[in-house]
Amino acid sequence: MRWVLWLAACLWPCFAHATVKVASASEIAREVREMALDPGECYRVRDLALFKDEARFFFTDGYLIFGKPVAGIRMSAVFTADTETGDAELLVLPPNLGERRSLASYTGSPNLDEHLGAAVLFFSDDTYAKLTEQIRQNPANRKVPEMGAMMADHWTPAVRNIAASFQVRLVWDALLGEPQGHGFLAISMSGKTLGNFDFYYDRSAREQIVLGKLNTRNNLLYFDVWTSFVARSFRNRPIEPDLTLDDFRIEAELQPDLNLSVVTRVKAKSGHAALPVLAFDVAHPMRISAALVDGRPAEVLQRESLRSELLRNVGNEMFLVVPPAPLERGREYELEFRHEGKVIFDAGNRVYYVGARANWFPNIGLQFAKYDLTFRYPKDLDLVTAGELVEEREEGDWRITRRKTSAPIRMAGFNLGQYERVRVKRNGYTLEVCANRAIEPALEDKYAETAVEPPGLRHREPEIVMLPPELPTDPLARLQDIASEIASAVEFMAARFGPPALPTLTVAPVPGRFGQGFPGLIYLSTMSYLAPQNRAIRALDAHGRLFFSDILQAHETAHQWWGNVVTSAGYHDDWLMEALADYSALLYLENKNGSQPVAMALDSYKSNLLQTVNGKTVESTGPIVLGLRLENSQTPNAYYNITYGKGSWIMHMLRRRMGDDRFLAMLADLRKEYERKPLSTEDFRLLAARYLPPQSGDAELENFFDQWVYGTGIPSLKLSYTVKRRGGALRLNGTVTQSDVASDFSVLAPVEIQLGHGKTLTRWVQTADGAVTFSMALPQAPVKVQLDPSFSLLRR
C-alpha cells in the first residue's frame, strides 16, 4: 500500500497539561506500550458531543472510560453503547462534490451518518478537556467504577494494540508539550452498518479530516481513504515547515555484505519558537544508532508503528530526536545522524536492487536542498549517485566517489553494480549510461527445460522437451542505443522546456519492471536493456515492448523537468508530473518515429481505462486528482492506469485544443514559471487556459477540468449530419449524440469538415446527455464531415 504523501511530514501536537516533568522519549514509549484503561475514570454518559469542523460525534448514551495517564497526560478513551438505550453517532459532511462522490463510492452515501457500537479514541488535542468538561456539567453523567473494572479488563488489550500504531506520534506529542495549536484525534470505531473504520482529525496534517478503513486484498494491507480534506477552520492557512533542512553532507560506507553504514550531517532551522523534539522519516531497514545536535548527543526514539505508517508513506518510518535543549526559532543547527541498514538486495549475478531509493537517510518530507555525497565501497563495484563528480579514487580494496549537486534537489539516490559505462556529452549536458555486465537470473535465457506429462500415461517418466535456443541474453545489447536515445531525449526536451534539474545525468539499471527519475539519476528497468529478440521482451504485447524499448527511458528522462524542476503541490497534483512526463516522452517519440507510437500508446491506455472490475470501468474508480487514493483495495491498478493513462490523454486533449505550437509554448512557460515551485492542478488550469487559441469556447478550461480532471467518464459520441443548399447558401446541420456517461457529462467535441484542397474547418460542439444539434454555413460543399477523426478526445 503506497498511500499518503498527503499527510504532512510534520504532525504536531498540543497538550493542555504542559507543565509535566519531561520524561525521556523511551520512558514515555514504554508507558504507551503498557497503556491501560482506568477503572476509576469510567462514566455512564449522556449527550456528549465532539465537534471537529465538518465532523460531529455524539456519544448519546453509553459508557466512557479514560486511559490511565501516560507521562501525566490522559491520551486514550473507550466508549461503548452497551446499554439498552445505548447509542452514538458520527456525522461527516465533506465540503465539496469530489469528496462527497469519493465517500459515496465507498459507503453508498455522499455524507456519513453512522450509528456506532463502540469507539476507541486516542488524542493529543483538546478532546480530553472537552469531554471532561461536559461530563462535569451534566448531573446525569456519573462515575461507574464497577463497570470501569469490567471495561478495563475487556478493552485494555485492544487499546494497547492500537496504541502501538500511534506510539511514536503519541510520544512526540507528549514531548512537544506546550500548546502549539497542533494535536490529533484518532478514533477507531465499529459502525452499525459500515463495520470497523477509522476517523482522523490531525491539526498538523495537510488535510486534517480523514475517514477510511483498513482492508486487505491478496494479503496486502490497504488503507482505503473514503474521504480526506482540509477542515473548515484550516482553509487558507499557509503551511510552514517546522524544520527546514539544507546542505546535506553524507558519508556512506558499503560493506561487501551490502550493509550500508552512513553518517548524515545536515543544517537545520526551526520555524517554531522552541522545538523540544524533532521528527524525521527514514526507510524501515535503517536503524539510527546516534544523533547529535551541534555535537551534543540527543536521544533517539525509533519504533515501528503500523497504523500511522500506513497513513504516512510506504516504507517510511517516523523517528524522534530529543535534543539536549529545545531548538530556538530561526537559529541554524548542525545535526548529525549515524545510521546503518540493509537497503540493497542482490538480485543474483551481482545485479543489485536499491530498495530505499529516496529515504535511505533521515529527511523531512521532500525539501529542496544541496547535497555533498561521498561513498566508500568495494572497488570491484561501480557506484553512481547524483551531482557533479568531485573525486573518484582507490584506497586498497576500496573505491571512494564524491559528488556534489550544483543546484538544490529534493531526492538524492544512488545505484550500484558491475557496470559497463557509456559517456555522452551534448550541448553542455553530460550523460552517463551504465549497464550491468551480467543479467539477473529472473531474466536469464537458457535452454528451457519443460516437463511435459502426456495425458493418460501417468506412470511414465515425464519427457524433457528441449526448446530451441534463443539469442543469449546480453545485458549490454542496447547500452549504446539507450545512451544515444536518452541523449537525444535530453536534447529534445532541453530545447523545448529549458535546462533540466542538473547538468549531469546518470542512468543505471534496476531489476524490476519500472523506472524512476531522480534528479540527476535515472533508475531504468533491466528489461529496457534487453534486445527485442529476448524472450522476456517477446513475451510482452506490442505496447509492453514499446514501453520497455522506448517510453520508459523517455518518461524517466522527462522527470528531470516534471517532478525535479517543477514539483507537485500535493498528492492531488502528483498526476501532473506523471502526465507531463509521459506525454513529453510521447512527444519525443512522435518527433523521432512519427505519430504511430503515440497512437498506439494512447490506444492501449484507453483500453486499460475501459477494462471493467466488478462491472465498473477502471476509469470510474475516481477522478485523477485522488492520486494515490486510487490505489485502493478494490481496484489496485486504478492508480497506475488513471494517473499515467488518463493523465497522458488529458495532455493530449489539451494539445489538440491548443494546437502544437501553443502546447509546446505552454510547457516551456510552465518550466520557467514553476521552477522549484509547487504546481497545483488549479495553477496548471490557469496557465493552460492562457494558451488556448483566441475566442476558444470554455476559455478558462473550467468545463474541461470539471469533466476530465475533477470528474470521471469516457463518453461514446456519434455524429449524423445533412448538408442543404437554401438559396445560394450551403448549410451543415449536425447532431452529436452522447452516451455511456452520467447525464451531466459535457465536453467540447471537434467536428472536422474537409473542404477539399487540404482545407479543413473545425467546429467544436458542446456535448450533452443524448443529442445536441448544431448548424453552420459552409463556403463550399464538404468532401467529408467527421467527428474527431484524429482522436482528440478520450472516447469509446
Ligand SMILES: [Zn+2]
Ligand atoms: Zn513517472
